[in-house]
Structures are given as structure tokens and as C-alpha cells.
Amino acid sequence: MRASLIQIAVDEGESVESRRVRVASLVREQAGSDLVVLPELWTTGAFAYERFAEEAEPLDSGPTYEAMAKAASDAGVWLHAGSIPERDPDGPLYNTSLVFSPSGELAAAYRKIHRFGFDKGEAVLMGAGSELMTVRLPETVLGLATCYDLRFPELFRGLVDAGAETLVLPAGWPERRRSHWTLLAQARAIENQSFVLACGTAGTHAGVPQAGHSIVVDPWGEVLAQAGAGEEILTVDFDPAKVAVTREQFPALKDRVLGLERPHRAG
Numbered sequence: 001m002r003a004s005l006i007q008i009a010v011d012e013g014e015s016v017e018s019r020r021v022r023v024a025s026l027v028r029e030q031a032g033s034d035l036v037v038l039p040e041l042w043t044t045g046a047f048a049y050e051r052f053a054e055e056a057e058p059l060d061s062g063p064t065y066e067a068m069a070k071a072a073s074d075a076g077v078w079l080h081a082g083s084i085p086e087r088d089p090d091g092p093l094y095n096t097s098l099v100f101s102p103s104g105e106l107a108a109a110y111r112k113i114h115r116f117g118f119d120k121g122e123a124v125l126m127g128a129g130s131e132l133m134t135v136r137l138p139e140t141v142l143g144l145a146t147c148y149d150l151r152f153p154e155l156f157r158g159l160v161d162a163g164a165e166t167l168v169l170p171a172g173w174p175e176r177r178r179s180h181w182t183l184l185a186q187a188r189a190i191e192n193q194s195f196v197l198a199c200g201t202a203g204t205h206a207g208v209p210q211a212g213h214s215i216v217v218d219p220w221g222e223v224l225a226q227a228g229a230g231e232e233i234l235t236v237d238f239d240p241a242k243v244a245v246t247r248e249q250f251p252a253l254k255d256r257v258l259g260l261e262r263p264h265r266a267g
Contacts, residue, residue: 001034002237003197004037005199005234007039008038008042010204019043028071029075030077030084035197036072037080039200039214041083042167045203046171047172047174049206050123050206057084073104078137081100084098086139092126095111095122097112099144112147132264136163136166136267140243141164141166142168143160145159145168145170146169147171147173150171150188167188167192175211175212175229178213181215193219193246197216198214198215200212211229212227213228213229214232216236219242254267
């Protein structure tokens with residue numbers, strides 16, 4: 001299986017519409033990949049809080065939805081389109097990830113459960129999701145999480161219980177905590193005996209330098225590929241069958257005692 005993580009640089013001098021067109025073109029260029037992954041809130045920047053309401057879109061008809069659905073179809077790839085500020089007509093804003101099939105159909109939408117900000121920023125501007133989300137691809141089952149979720153291992157245990165084999169995480173992770181990004185990505189891979197595909201942004205959002213360094217980790221915690229700090233496309237080939245082999249060779253998950261129950265919906 002081939003995955004391409006597009007580490008987008010969010011430049012405040014580039015309009016959202018220009019970036020949307022540019023990113024759609026980058027997705028089309030990955031036509032040889034099976035899965036393409038974009039970062040969190042790449043349209044606005046994850047720390048550009050004042051733009052969330054202005055740029056918020058409905059789940060199934062906004063400009064980012066339309067552009068990414070078409071790009072996925074044109075490239076013939078599964079596309080994790082990162083996340084957008086979603087406007088729910090009957091509720092608050094959400095930080096929502098969108099996954100499209102190679103035909104351009106919406107396969108899944110995941111509303112971020114853990115909101116960052118410690119009673120400010122995203123934590124007060126966005127509503128919290130409540131459902132775990134998996135997506136079945138021909139080669140593997142994806143488990144969806146977003147940025148700050150990476151710090152909460154119980155979420156990933158729930159995804160594994162729901163059948164996840166490849167954990168996909170878009171992020172707008174700050175540079176000042178980049179060491180945590182790499183360490184936690186490897187920890188989530190090791191403890192869940194899963195692949196981790198974590199795609200971050202580059203650039204600076206509202207004065208907050210971004211970590212970049214998107215990373216792909218195998219079920220033993222080995223780093224298969226890692227990007228640098230700037231805009232970059234990280235492409236890696238991996239064998240999803242390694243998850244089952246690892247879990248059979250070292251069946252640690254069978255020795256679990258404490259579990260997690262949370263509503264789950266499969267896309």
C-alpha cells in the first residue's frame with residue numbers, strides 16, 4: 001500500500017481559496033498512491049481562531065468538501081482531506097475530518113473529540129465530537145483521530161477495539177512541542193500494534209510556528225519515514241498485513257484487562 005502525506009505550509013499571505021486550489025492540485029499529483037492524507041485545519045490554520053467562524057462550512061456542500069471530493073475522484077485515491085471548521089446548522093462549530101473514496105464519495109466524517117486550548121481557543125469555539133470513527137479500505141481499516149487526540153491513549157484503544165489497523169492523524173502541532181509529536185506517534189503505534197500516519201502542517205499559524213515533521217510509524221514503533229520542517233510530500237510504501245503478523249507474534253493486546261467503551265460508527 002502506498003500513502004502520501006501532504007505537509008502543507010499555511011502562509012497567512014495566501015488566501016484560503018488559493019490554498020484550496022493549490023492543495024487540490026497536489027492531491028491530483030498523487031494519482032499513484034492508494035491513500036493521501038492532509039493536515040488539520042489547513043484552510044485556516046489551526047491557531048487562527050478568529051477565522052474559524054468566517055471560514056466554517058457545512059459538512060456536505062462547502063467549497064473544501066467540493067474541491068476535495070473532485071480531487072479524490074480525479075486522482076482515484078482514498079483521500080483523508082484533513083479537517084475543516086464545520087458549521088452545524090443546528091449546533092456549534094466542529095473540527096471535522098473528511099475522508100473521501102476514490103469515486104469522490106464521502107466515506108466518513110469525524111468530529112474531533114479532544115479540543116485543545118485549556119478553556120480558550122478551540123476548546124470554547126468548537127463543539128466536541130462523541131463518536132469514534134473507522135473507515136474500511138480494501139487493504140486496511142483506518143482509525144481516525146485529530147491532533148490533540150494523540151495525547152489520549154484510550155481513544156486509540158477504542159479504535160483498535162473497533163477494528164482499526166492503521167491510525168491516521170492530521171494535525172496542526174506547534175514546533176515548541178515537536179519532541180512530543182514524534183514520541184507520542186511512536187507510542188500509539190507500539191501500544192496498539194498499528195501503523196500510524198500522522199500528517200502535520202508547516203508554516204506559522206497566527207504567530208505559532210508549526211512542527212511539520214509528518215511521520216509514518218510501523219506496528220513495532222519503527223519510523224518508516226519522516227518529513228522535515230517545510231512543505232513536503234512524504235510518500236511511503238507499507239504492508240498492512242504486518243499488523244496481523246505483529247499482533248500474532250507478540251500478542252500483548254490479548255492480555256488487556258481494562259477496556260474503553262464509547263459509541264462507534266463505521267464509515
